Amino acid sequence: MESALPNNLRKQRTRLGLTQKEAATKLGIGSASYQRYESGTREPNLETLCKLADIFNTSTDYLLGRSRKSMPTFSENSKDDKWTKLGNILSTSEKEKVIKALTD
Structure with a gap:
């Protein structure tokens, strides 16, 4: 194989x-x-x-x-910030929902 x-x-x-x-x-x-x-x-x-x-x-x-x-x-040894990585995989509408949830 x-x-x-x-x-x-x-x-x-x-x-x-x-x-x-x-x-x-x-x-x-x-x-x-x-x-x-x-x-x-x-x-x-x-x-x-x-x-x-x-x-x-x-x-x-x-x-x-x-x-x-x-x-x-999301490796603990990764040099990239976890929030940056998360932002790379979320759609725009998902990002807006997260921001709204964090700011409400």
């Missing part, structure tokens, strides 16, 4: 407009190592997989093909 990981990594990287080299730099590895993940000749370890999910603002389940929705996760 073919792994969904290489294709999903490529999708998420291109969605963010990153090159393989830029993705590798964010991950703290060499570009050749990252390229092997996308080609399917190597799989990341668990720690690296979690970092990839944080970088691409998605879940490990999505990257592994266990979920069809690319929903962000």
